Amino acid sequence: MAKSLSGLVVTGLAACAFATAAEARTLHWASAADSLTLDPHSQNERPTHRISHQLYDTLVYRDLELALQPRLATDWYPREDDPSVWVFELREGVTFHEGQALTAEDVVFSLERAMHENSDMRGLLTSISEVRAAGDYTVEIVTDGPNPLLPNNLSNLFIMDSGWAAEHDVETPQDFASGEESYAVRNANGTGPFELVSREQDTRTEMVRNDDYWGRDQYPMEVSRQVFQPIESSATRVAALLSGEIDMILDAPVQDIARLREAEGIKVEQAPQNRTIFLGMHQGRETLRNSETDGNPFADERVRRALYHAINAEAIRRSVMRGNSQPAGIIMPPFVNGYTEALDERLPYDPEAARELLADAGYPEGFDVTLHCPNDRYINDEEICEAVTGLLGRVGIDVNLVAQPKSVHFAELQRGEYDFYMLGWGVPTLDSEYVFNYLLHTSEGNRGSWNFTGYSNERVDELIQAMGREVNTEARNGLIAEAWEIVQDDVVYLPLHHQVLSWAMREEIQHPVQSENNPYMHHVEFSD
Amino acid sequence: MTAFIIRRLLQALLVMAVVALVAFSLFRYVGDPVHNMLGQEATQQDRAELRAALGLDDPVPVQFLRFVGNALQGDFGISYRAAQPVSTLIAERLPATLELALTSALFAVVLGIGLGIYTALRRGGWLSRAVMTFSLIGISLPTFLIGIVLIYVFSVELGWFRAFGRGETVLLWGWWESALLTPSGLASLVLPAITLGLFQLTLIMRLVRAEMLEVLRTDYIKFARARGLPDRVVHFGHALRNTLVPVITIIGLQTGTIIAFAIITETVFQWPGVGRLFITAIRFVDIPVMSAYLVLIAFLFVAINLIVDLLYYAVDPRLRVSDGG
Numbered sequence: 076m077a078k079s080l081s082g083l084v085v086t087g088l089a090a091c092a093f094a095t096a097a098e099a100r101t102l103h104w105a106s107a108a109d110s111l112t113l114d115p116h117s118q119n120e121r122p123t124h125r126i127s128h129q130l131y132d133t134l135v136y137r138d139l140e141l142a143l144q145p146r147l148a149t150d151w152y153p154r155e156d157d158p159s160v161w162v163f164e165l166r167e168g169v170t171f172h173e174g175q176a177l178t179a180e181d182v183v184f185s186l187e188r189a190m191h192e193n194s195d196m197r198g199l200l201t202s203i204s205e206v207r208a209a210g211d212y213t214v215e216i217v218t219d220g221p222n223p224l225l226p227n228n229l230s231n232l233f234i235m236d237s238g239w240a241a242e243h244d245v246e247t248p249q250d251f252a253s254g255e256e257s258y259a260v261r262n263a264n265g266t267g268p269f270e271l272v273s274r275e276q277d278t279r280t281e282m283v284r285n286d287d288y289w290g291r292d293q294y295p296m297e298v299s300r301q302v303f304q305p306i307e308s309s310a311t312r313v314a315a316l317l318s319g320e321i322d323m324i325l326d327a328p329v330q331d332i333a334r335l336r337e338a339e340g341i342k343v344e345q346a347p348q349n350r351t352i353f354l355g356m357h358q359g360r361e362t363l364r365n366s367e368t369d370g371n372p373f374a375d376e377r378v379r380r381a382l383y384h385a386i387n388a389e390a391i392r393r394s395v396m397r398g399n400s401q402p403a404g405i406i407m408p409p410f411v412n413g414y415t416e417a418l419d420e421r422l423p424y425d426p427e428a429a430r431e432l433l434a435d436a437g438y439p440e441g442f443d444v445t446l447h448c449p450n451d452r453y454i455n456d457e458e459i460c461e462a463v464t465g466l467l468g469r470v471g472i473d474v475n476l477v478a479q480p481k482s483v484h485f486a487e488l489q490r491g492e493y494d495f496y497m498l499g500w501g502v503p504t505l506d507s508e509y510v511f512n513y514l515l516h517t518s519e520g521n522r523g524s525w526n527f528t529g530y531s532n533e534r535v536d537e538l539i540q541a542m543g544r545e546v547n548t549e550a551r552n553g554l555i556a557e558a559w560e561i562v563q564d565d566v567v568y569l570p571l572h573h574q575v576l577s578w579a580m581r582e583e584i585q586h587p588v589q590s591e592n593n594p595y596m597h598h599v600e601f602s603d
Numbered sequence: 604m605t606a607f608i609i610r611r612l613l614q615a616l617l618v619m620a621v622v623a624l625v626a627f628s629l630f631r632y633v634g635d636p637v638h639n640m641l642g643q644e645a646t647q648q649d650r651a652e653l654r655a656a657l658g659l660d661d662p663v664p665v666q667f668l669r670f671v672g673n674a675l676q677g678d679f680g681i682s683y684r685a686a687q688p689v690s691t692l693i694a695e696r697l698p699a700t701l702e703l704a705l706t707s708a709l710f711a712v713v714l715g716i717g718l719g720i721y722t723a724l725r726r727g728g729w730l731s732r733a734v735m736t737f738s739l740i741g742i743s744l745p746t747f748l749i750g751i752v753l754i755y756v757f758s759v760e761l762g763w764f765r766a767f768g769r770g771e772t773v774l775l776w777g778w779w780e781s782a783l784l785t786p787s788g789l790a791s792l793v794l795p796a797i798t799l800g801l802f803q804l805t806l807i808m809r810l811v812r813a814e815m816l817e818v819l820r821t822d823y824i825k826f827a828r829a830r831g832l833p834d835r836v837v838h839f840g841h842a843l844r845n846t847l848v849p850v851i852t853i854i855g856l857q858t859g860t861i862i863a864f865a866i867i868t869e870t871v872f873q874w875p876g877v878g879r880l881f882i883t884a885i886r887f888v889d890i891p892v893m894s895a896y897l898v899l900i901a902f903l904f905v906a907i908n909l910i911v912d913l914l915y916y917a918v919d920p921r922l923r924v925s926d927g928g
Contacts, residue, residue, distance in 0.1 A: 111684065111686075112686065195641060195645070198645060198646070198649075249686065256686060260686070275875075277875060277879075277880075277883065278768070278769070278875045279768075304767075304873070305873075306767055306873045307870060307873065307879070307883070308871050308873065310751050310871070311754065311766060311871055311872065311873055314751075314754045314755060314758060314759050314766045314767075315766045315767050317759045318754075318758045318762060318765075318766045319762070320758075320765060320766055320767070451886065480886070481638075482636070482887070482888040483635075485635070485638040486637075486638055489635075489647070489650070524646055
């Protein structure tokens with residue numbers, strides 16, 4: 076027994092030494108969730124895109140500062156004679172991993188593939204009516220009416236080889252719902268900076284550097300091989316980093332950040348995430364569903380304002396988030412178009428003012444309400460709601476907290492069963508219109524599909540619809556500013572904070588946090 | 604004997620049917636898989652279409668009958684999350700769980716019986732007392748805590764073993780992915796096997812010790828000693844043999860428990876087995892996987908119970924007499 080144990084110890088040590096010395100340019104990284112499929116158009120989901128970004132290229136992409144940058148497209152502009160046509164000039168001399176040359180046909184094919192009904196990406200492409208090749212290296216995208224934001228929607232739209240797709244019978248995206256298992260689910264032929272070596276779902280994805288990458292001289296490309304392994308348990312994720320088996324983790328748990336900062340050879344990088352956490356209140360209905368109170372207190376703007384005054388976001392940041400959040404006055408993160416610091420200014424924490432407002436509105440004794448929260452979706456979501464419950468209790472509002480798994484929370488939210496709920500929202504297009512469209516437009520048809528507040532304001536609806544049509548940037552930004560002013564004044568939502576992303580990694584790895592939570596391993600430099 | 608087996612098989616079938624029904628109806632209330640399957644941009648219409656495509660709009664009895672009908676043909680449907688047949692997913696993950704479970708069972712049985720005998724025979728010795736005290740820790744600490752402590756001590760601080768995953772695997776017989784034959788596989792196995800087996804070890808040890816002490820007090824042991832038989836024969840030939848009946852029961856039942864409760868250990872160590880498949884499925888409301896897993900575990904318990912009952916026959920002659928008479 077003793078002999079075999081020591082044998083194991085030696086092999087264990089040897090394995091560690093091997094990993095650090097002989098292959099210094101291999102990067103092992105981990106996060107909580109794995110990609111769902113390698114088919115780049117099947118699922119519109121961050122962990123899935125994260126892996127696709129290593130293997131495939133997009134036309135344009137968000138760099139480390141979230142600026143839109145050329146990738147397979149070198150230039151893009153609306154056609155002068157027809158503003159509803161976007162022209163994309165493609166990079167020449169790009170080849171796929173298996174050697175096929177990239178042409179405009181591949182781009183047309185990929186966009187059409189992503190608009191197929193099996194594709195979860197088609198929601199971002201609804202304004203497109205036609206995609207056509209206008210030359211070997213020019214693609215024209217026709218939209219129904221001018222769409223100034225079209226390129227923003229393409230930053231996670233990956234380009235496949237049409238010939239490869241035909242050869243392997245994957246010309247349509249994997250039909251996820253019916254459980255189709257296509258060749259593209261476990262194989263990839265992109266133009267991206269890394270090539271797929273092996274893939275075991277939920278366990279391990281190994282990729283090697285594409286030495287023929289078009290951007291070989293443009294990016295550091297110091298990582299020659301990368302291995303991604305999902306690790307669900309956060310304690311284990313941290314332990315794997317500390318023990319040296321993993322070089323970088325994307326979701327460092329808040330409670331371990333201080334410890335990781337002090338650990339030798341480890342550093343923590345942080346940046347605001349593209350996600351704001353806030354509370355919604357149903358202000359449209361006559362009476363609340365889960366309350367003893369007559370009528371609907373939330374219908375009164377003074378009550379909503381009172382709740383806002385009663386919530387101490389700074390205390391939540393300090394005690395619940397351990398400093399790892401940024402209190403918010405508006406429900407969009409700082410880098411979204413339309414954001415200003417003035418808008419992000421919170422109403423002061425003032426329980427006295429809150430009590431006065433409640434008394435004015437006819438609730439001197441407060442009222443009771445049920446708050447619905449997820450307990451496994453956002454960072455410390457349940458704890459935040461507990462803190463809110465306590466804070467509102469101090470001004471006389473009796474909150475009954477119901478915290479549930481996200482699968483239950485969001486299903487009930489979408490059935491419109493909540494009076495008072497927590498939600499977090501990210502803005503992939505980095506433009507206010509996205510927030511307005513989903514969260515603030517009157518809920519009807521395709522608009523307002525996540526507006527469960529019953530809020531409906533004719534002027535705001537007009538402004539939102541105008542935003543989609545206005546091509547002049549200045550005029551458009553005017554519409555956005557006016558809409559925000561109305562909405563902020565009406566206190567439609569109660570903003571809490573912008574989530575902060577925390578990546579922990581070995582000290583020699585140089586890669587700032589990308590706020591979409593997308594590491595680009597070809598950007599990594601080693602400082603040793 | 605045949606009548607006995609048939610009776611037990613019928614009972615087993617009934618248990619399976621009840622488990623399937625309960626599991627199935629329970630999982631209808633754990634949430635809505637559709638939200639997790641579509642991005643935040645999806646419209647209500649997309650959701651409704653997907654729900655209809657998955658058959659989630661049908662009445663629960665219809666869904667259940669469909670499930671049972673397919674399950675009888677070995678078809679547990681398609682995982683909502685991985686978009687692959689559930690039977691394939693489980694077949695891929697089962698070797699990992701079985702290797703972990705059997706290693707930890709072996710660890711628990713060998714050490715458990717060994718230490719049990721030792722502590723019974725050397726009741727007053729300091730080592731026995733130390734082992735008994737230590738075993739209290741094994742019984743009282745929760746599994747995840749043991750796992751995390753082991754990871755911090757042996758992986759983070761000492762760097763001896765791997766903190767997560769299964770290491771490299773080799774393919775045996777063309778379908779069984781085994782990690783028992785690679786150095787990294789073995790280095791990955793040690794901590795989870797100890798974590799999973801510790802509770803069982805202490806249980807078996809305490810049981811063997813108690814039974815052994817009991818048996819050592821009986822008359823036939825006294826007679827054996829009086830006849831001048833050597834200690835070795837008395838202890839191992841007579842005493843141990845007679846302590847084994849309850850021990851076999853416990854080991855049998857615990858093997859089932861080990862596989863079923865590997866969930867926590869697999870989660871802590873990111874072990875790619877069926878337990879973690881189940882946990883991920885819960886988070887994603889992957890109903891086909893959850894149902895299949897529960898049916899599988901129920902089947903395992905039923906099968907083990909059956910085997911244990913049959914083993915009684917083999918070990919304890921009294922049962923044969925009463926059945927025949």
